[in-house]
Amino acid sequence: MRLIEYEDASPEVLAVYEEIRRVRKTDYINNFWKALANDPETLRRTWEASNQVMAPGTLDAITKELIYLAVSITNQCAYCTASHTGSARNKGVTDKMLGELLAVVGMANQTNALAAGYRVEIDAKFRE
Amino acid sequence: MRLIEYEDASPEVLAVYEEIRRVRKTDYINNFWKALANDPETLRRTWEASNQVMAPGTLDAITKELIYLAVSITNQCAYCTASHTGSARNKGVTDKMLGELLAVVGMANQTNALAAGYRVEIDAKFRE
Amino acid sequence: MRLIEYEDASPEVLAVYEEIRRVRKTDYINNFWKALANDPETLRRTWEASNQVMAPGTLDAITKELIYLAVSITNQCAYCTASHTGSARNKGVTDKMLGELLAVVGMANQTNALAAGYRVEIDAKFRE
Amino acid sequence: MRLIEYEDASPEVLAVYEEIRRVRKTDYINNFWKALANDPETLRRTWEASNQVMAPGTLDAITKELIYLAVSITNQCAYCTASHTGSARNKGVTDKMLGELLAVVGMANQTNALAAGYRVEIDAKFRE
Amino acid sequence: MRLIEYEDASPEVLAVYEEIRRVRKTDYINNFWKALANDPETLRRTWEASNQVMAPGTLDAITKELIYLAVSITNQCAYCTASHTGSARNKGVTDKMLGELLAVVGMANQTNALAAGYRVEIDAKFRE
Amino acid sequence: MRLIEYEDASPEVLAVYEEIRRVRKTDYINNFWKALANDPETLRRTWEASNQVMAPGTLDAITKELIYLAVSITNQCAYCTASHTGSARNKGVTDKMLGELLAVVGMANQTNALAAGYRVEIDAKFRE
Numbered sequence: 001m002r003l004i005e006y007e008d009a010s011p012e013v014l015a016v017y018e019e020i021r022r023v024r025k026t027d028y029i030n031n032f033w034k035a036l037a038n039d040p041e042t043l044r045r046t047w048e049a050s051n052q053v054m055a056p057g058t059l060d061a062i063t064k065e066l067i068y069l070a071v072s073i074t075n076q077c078a079y080c081t082a083s084h085t086g087s088a089r090n091k092g093v094t095d096k097m098l099g100e101l102l103a104v105v106g107m108a109n110q111t112n113a114l115a116a117g118y119r120v121e122i123d124a125k126f127r128e
Numbered sequence: 129m130r131l132i133e134y135e136d137a138s139p140e141v142l143a144v145y146e147e148i149r150r151v152r153k154t155d156y157i158n159n160f161w162k163a164l165a166n167d168p169e170t171l172r173r174t175w176e177a178s179n180q181v182m183a184p185g186t187l188d189a190i191t192k193e194l195i196y197l198a199v200s201i202t203n204q205c206a207y208c209t210a211s212h213t214g215s216a217r218n219k220g221v222t223d224k225m226l227g228e229l230l231a232v233v234g235m236a237n238q239t240n241a242l243a244a245g246y247r248v249e250i251d252a253k254f255r256e
Numbered sequence: 257m258r259l260i261e262y263e264d265a266s267p268e269v270l271a272v273y274e275e276i277r278r279v280r281k282t283d284y285i286n287n288f289w290k291a292l293a294n295d296p297e298t299l300r301r302t303w304e305a306s307n308q309v310m311a312p313g314t315l316d317a318i319t320k321e322l323i324y325l326a327v328s329i330t331n332q333c334a335y336c337t338a339s340h341t342g343s344a345r346n347k348g349v350t351d352k353m354l355g356e357l358l359a360v361v362g363m364a365n366q367t368n369a370l371a372a373g374y375r376v377e378i379d380a381k382f383r384e
Numbered sequence: 385m386r387l388i389e390y391e392d393a394s395p396e397v398l399a400v401y402e403e404i405r406r407v408r409k410t411d412y413i414n415n416f417w418k419a420l421a422n423d424p425e426t427l428r429r430t431w432e433a434s435n436q437v438m439a440p441g442t443l444d445a446i447t448k449e450l451i452y453l454a455v456s457i458t459n460q461c462a463y464c465t466a467s468h469t470g471s472a473r474n475k476g477v478t479d480k481m482l483g484e485l486l487a488v489v490g491m492a493n494q495t496n497a498l499a500a501g502y503r504v505e506i507d508a509k510f511r512e
Numbered sequence: 513m514r515l516i517e518y519e520d521a522s523p524e525v526l527a528v529y530e531e532i533r534r535v536r537k538t539d540y541i542n543n544f545w546k547a548l549a550n551d552p553e554t555l556r557r558t559w560e561a562s563n564q565v566m567a568p569g570t571l572d573a574i575t576k577e578l579i580y581l582a583v584s585i586t587n588q589c590a591y592c593t594a595s596h597t598g599s600a601r602n603k604g605v606t607d608k609m610l611g612e613l614l615a616v617v618g619m620a621n622q623t624n625a626l627a628a629g630y631r632v633e634i635d636a637k638f639r640e
Numbered sequence: 641m642r643l644i645e646y647e648d649a650s651p652e653v654l655a656v657y658e659e660i661r662r663v664r665k666t667d668y669i670n671n672f673w674k675a676l677a678n679d680p681e682t683l684r685r686t687w688e689a690s691n692q693v694m695a696p697g698t699l700d701a702i703t704k705e706l707i708y709l710a711v712s713i714t715n716q717c718a719y720c721t722a723s724h725t726g727s728a729r730n731k732g733v734t735d736k737m738l739g740e741l742l743a744v745v746g747m748a749n750q751t752n753a754l755a756a757g758y759r760v761e762i763d764a765k766f767r768e
Contacts, residue, residue, distance in 0.1 A: 031250070046238070049235060057224075064232050066187070068232055068235070071233055074199050077243055082250045083251065097187055104196055105195060105199055108199035112203045114170070114174065118164065118166070120207045122159070122210045123158055123210075126210040126214045
């Protein structure tokens with residue numbers, strides 16, 4: 001699928017691009033959105049859902065970025081790992097914090113496999 | 129693999145069980161550790177690595193728990209999801225926080241698939 | 257592993273290459289088969305199984321391609337996503353159809369994570 | 385997380401439950417929605433997105449169910465596999481169709497691994 | 513899907529069941545095959561492919577079982593982990609060997625995540 | 641994250657690099673370790689754990705490499721697949737052995753999906 005550039009965007013795509021620029025306070029639009037623009041409905045739905053989900057709540061914006069990254073790394077998604085490492089850094093995540101994140105992500109992937117391999121039964125107290 | 133109970137533990141397993149009880153401030157030992165005890169070397173290595181990795185650093189203990197959970201959910205690891213939901217709650221994670229965590233985890237799993245499906249090229253600025 | 261070109265193929269590999277050309281009605285042989293040719297037994301077994309499985313039955317050829325793509329995207333398999341997007345298009349799958357496919361694949365990956373994270377118990381009526 | 389029953393639902397949750405009943409033409413509400421109801425925002429967002437994405441378009445409702453199932457199986461999501469096998473059957477998917485779906489899903493998971501293991505380079509013609 | 517018992521099997525399913533009994537030297541037929549019997553073509557194809565692939569070659573039968581288990585654990589496939597732990601033990605795999613297998617599987621899952629998270633570029637010498 | 645070269649390494653990183661060179665009997669340090677060096681604690685912990693886990697025990701070094709590769713392929717980890725294919729070859733793994741490994745890995749990924757899709761219940765005898 002080709003990337004839909006600003007110049008070639010339909011009015012409905014353009015409307016989302018404008019929102020992205022306004023909310024993100026930058027003219028740059030990530031390739032991800034330019035690819036989704038091939039399906040304007042998915043572009044709008046994903047942009048709006050992403051905005052709702054990533055907005056600071058009881059978890060702050062940085063914590064949400066770290067969680068996002070943890071999932072993307074676990075899924076071996078090169079694009080999302082690259083782009084969200086970038087946005088994490090933009091939000092103030094340091095190399096030291098990234099290092100700690102990666103250590104936890106590595107550990108969890110290891111223990112997930114160990115739990116599966118040893119076929120560990122869930123403790124009664126965790127079953128509710 | 130059977131679970132190695134306290135009563136049946138070898139001295140090297142017992143030594144780890146005692147550390148777990150002391151560090152975690154509880155007599156209860158999770159089934160996960162009782163399963164790993166079938167391989168005392170893995171029990172000790174995993175316990176020590178887990179302690180090192182999960183200790184508060186530039187990321188606090190709750191953030192690390194949330195990252196751990198995000199990985200476990202993404203991997204569909206029922207045991208780790210159950211046990212770390214429990215330990216997250218013990219550390220003060222509320223239902224509201226868990227809800228926000230799950231919303232981000234769901235969103236990231238969705239966009240990871242979209243990025244793969246649209247075969248989005250990594251933006252030059254994220255490639256360093 | 258190197259790709260086994262037509263000129264360098266052993267008789268048993270050549271026999272599969274000829275079948276591929278005949279069935280696919282093209283001289284072009286995908287890199288996938290040229291790689292599998294390093295293990296002629298796997299080349300033949302996979303080619304024959306693939307032919308049997310992908311043949312139109314109660315599901316038509318396009319539906320099978322879409323299912324194949326859904327799996328490949330979920331697994332973050334760049335090669336299979338690229339090659340089966342190509343073969344889907346050859347069979348008449350339009351950009352609009354691909355967009356709808358990707359929307360469903362994204363949604364399913366999201367709800368799979370939500371079901372795991374909320375640890376939803378299977379409804380009695382779905383358990384048979 | 386507990387399931388939020390109809391009787392205990394807040395007005396915003398109730399509103400979604402009513403939509404589900406109306407759209408699905410049944411009083412039964414799946415455990416999945418009752419679990420999401422712990423986070424009303426995620427309940428509404430997921431329900432609306434799901435409705436938009438699963439609606440018949442250039443792909444019909446059955447094809448979308450099959451794609452959904454293919455993802456859920458690949459992710460080893462027991463809940464989604466069970467519930468969407470149920471809804472697929474409700475929409476007229478036969479045992480024969482399910483058998484063909486599973487054959488394709490199995491094959492794609494196999495070839496995804498083979499492509500990764502042989503580290504097959506993407507053919508120039510699939511790179512666009 | 514229901515399990516197809518010996519008594520209810522069609523002639524083509526029965527033929528595979530007889531082969532399984534003869535090759536495996538046991539009257540017992542695993543639930544896996546009884547489930548696949550819902551699609552006789554997939555039953556035969558999978559049984560024959562499995563026989564071909566798992567037969568001792570340059571890798572012996574035990575090594576192949578361990579590889580099979582490593583994949584099944586990584587995929588969080590409870591059925592395959594349980595059944596192949598059983599068949600591994602039948603072939604002489606000891607608790608000590610299983611413990612070492614699981615340690616390697618855990619380690620690889622960890623380093624896979626670390627490599628993805630650090631976005632490590634493949635060394636020139638590994639690129640051929 | 642940048643790679644930490646020998647010349648730029650802190651004393652604690654240097655100490656691990658020296659161990660790697662001594663144990664591996666080569667001056668070459670893989671990019672993986674140079675990336676982990678961004679977090680010296682993770683570098684040391686992972687190096688030591690890897691050494692402990694990959695050391696020949698009741699399973700020999702080659703079997704452990706094959707298990708490692710099986711996991712890395714299943715996870716679609718391009719870096720680990722490339723580097724461990726290299727180290728497997730260095731330890732004497734032939735093309736024939738790699739071909740058999742890949743056939744088993746492909747088969748297991750297929751049957752994992754089939755077991756999930758058919759929702760096969762674990763046989764009583766595999767449940768302990």
